[in-house]
Amino acid sequence: MKNLYKYNLTDAELKIKKEISKLKSDAGSHSPSIQTLSQLISNLDIKVDACFLSNPFATELFMKYFKRQILDADRFQDLLEFYPSQNKVIAQYFSKTIGVDAKNIFVGNGAVEIIQAIIHRFTKKRMVIIIPTFSSFYEFALDKVDIKYFTLKKSENFRLNINEYINFVKETKPDTIVIINPNNPTGSYLLQKDLTKILNELSFVENIIIDESFIHFAFEDDLYSEVTIAKMLEDNENLYIIKSMSKDFGIAGIRAGYALMNQVKVESLLKNGYLWNSNGLAEYFFRLYGTPQFVDEYKLVRMRYIQETQRFVSDLASVPNIKVYPSFANFVLIELPDTISSELVSFILLIRYGIYVRNCVDKKGLDGNYLRIASRDQKGNKLIKQALTNLFE
């Protein structure tokens, strides 16, 4: 860490930094999109969007189908001109693919709409949230809700200590608990048997929300078989499983997600709203997700991306002076040396290297210098490794 000059910004760089800071403060606790950045700051040349948690190979796959079935078939106008189908119709499209009855599926305008729907409707008094985590879970809570935080320990590599957590929930007596598996931004993963234990021990909690938005990047065997806690749905009326399609299918702009829950809860949500909450593109995606050929091809790009990601995480381990945390998600949490702020490093990566990463300085429950770096394709990941090596060797 001798070359401290690396971390001195030029006047031009300081000017860009100021513009970015303004945008970030406008965007609240989420990063401004790469589009917003590029439009408003003309001097930026973004090469790798490693803030963006998305499988690029899946985007290619979707585009291939979309081009053939919609664009080349001149059917695009239908998707944008007409009202999309309603929740129950869309749920039927992919019910077989995920092996869950359509009556247990609530389709959402992205997972964030579903998070909002569930906690606004069903959380009455107290919620236990594991931090650091995705901020919407506590930000969306209504004012009347008392939030208790259970903080993951750095000394335990941010893995959830099951027994301590169970005791904490028993003492705190919340009506809602939230577990993101794998967790964002730590990448830590709870084995299905551990999650099952939690469900069994905490059956008194009225609403148990498991967010599986990153679950397609996790695996428990050598074949990378998909895992999910959906099998517990039948015996646990208090279970909600939330699933974003943005990350694993590489389609964040489409806004598609779903949640699995007891039929009574689905009916309750649909009774007072959520009419036409999917757009034409999302409806097309969910229909595609119901076709075996697409699902088969998706399995291949899922596996390809997991392998690339796991290789990337291993590769980063050789960058000196940073700590790389184990990850079962499509991103990796890295800890920087104490002497240099993660905020400054994120600016330097963006301005000098064109690499956009998530600086975790504002992440509740994560004290220190951390960056969350998304895995991209091989070329992008190489650029990230090179930049980090340049900065920290």
Next chain:
Amino acid sequence: MKNLYKYNLTDAELKIKKEISKLKSDAGSHSPSIQTLSQLISNLDIKVDACFLSNPFATELFMKYFKRQILDADRFQDLLEFYPSQNKVIAQYFSKTIGVDAKNIFVGNGAVEIIQAIIHRFTKKRMVIIIPTFSSFYEFALDKVDIKYFTLKKSENFRLNINEYINFVKETKPDTIVIINPNNPTGSYLLQKDLTKILNELSFVENIIIDESFIHFAFEDDLYSEVTIAKMLEDNENLYIIKSMSKDFGIAGIRAGYALMNQVKVESLLKNGYLWNSNGLAEYFFRLYGTPQFVDEYKLVRMRYIQETQRFVSDLASVPNIKVYPSFANFVLIELPDTISSELVSFILLIRYGIYVRNCVDKKGLDGNYLRIASRDQKGNKLIKQALTNLFE
């Protein structure tokens, strides 16, 4: 009305009718989309979707821009791959076009998301709803909300009786009132001066919701100048103006809408949710709506559609045995003879003529045999007139 054989269905027709009825009952109080119908009922040949309240010329205009700026420029992947911008960023795109400060704009995933957002958040106890109207306003109300109905009178051509309405609201003391202008499904329009009188007389009501989703089809002068009550926003902190973009811009599948309201209300909604609630296509649309060239071209297709619609309404007046109500929307309410049910007529129009209309049998506050028929292009409108003439002459 001699040829009653016209109204006897064959066995094959009865079979299709049964399938349609099943779909309709699944869709609740809204009509199944033409896509859902066509997919699930193979024998249907739908020629005119006159259930669908949308300017077809505006769809063409949007497609022209979309083709040039997105498809041909190979920029489509950006729209679906990346997270869209957040509410405040998108509000800025078209703030100038509508002449309202971005801080007063709440952007929604279609107007129905906004209806739900406003009444779930701000309606606490009692709502006065004018019927017949768009059903979501009473369907979305939470269970705790007491709904009082003010029924439009057939004897007054379903025009709102201003003084009676004002007295009713004063007696009922609601915290929320809703006025759709022009109203759906009656097509009746309240002049700006009448609406202003209502706002002034009922200033004690905490939430006054004016739904202007059909306002682009209304006019008060020979130039068809656009009208809106937005000018009252500044002096009325209790005013919410809801605007769907689906109908006038012909893009229902995109899911785009906005509402204008006091800044404090916008902040309140965004504080606990509505993150990434616009998709990439909607963001593109709102950006387009901020460009003067598009807006100028839109004005032309708006005018063309108004002229076609007004001609259609006049034409229908010559169909014997039906009553055509005046309309300032893009549809027309027609009343059928007592002897023949509107439900049966809607099936016959669909099965024999390929014309899909909205049968109003389930519309609260509308007793009798009514159809709501959307205006389409000249060719579609001619087919509708011919079919009705065949049936009723």
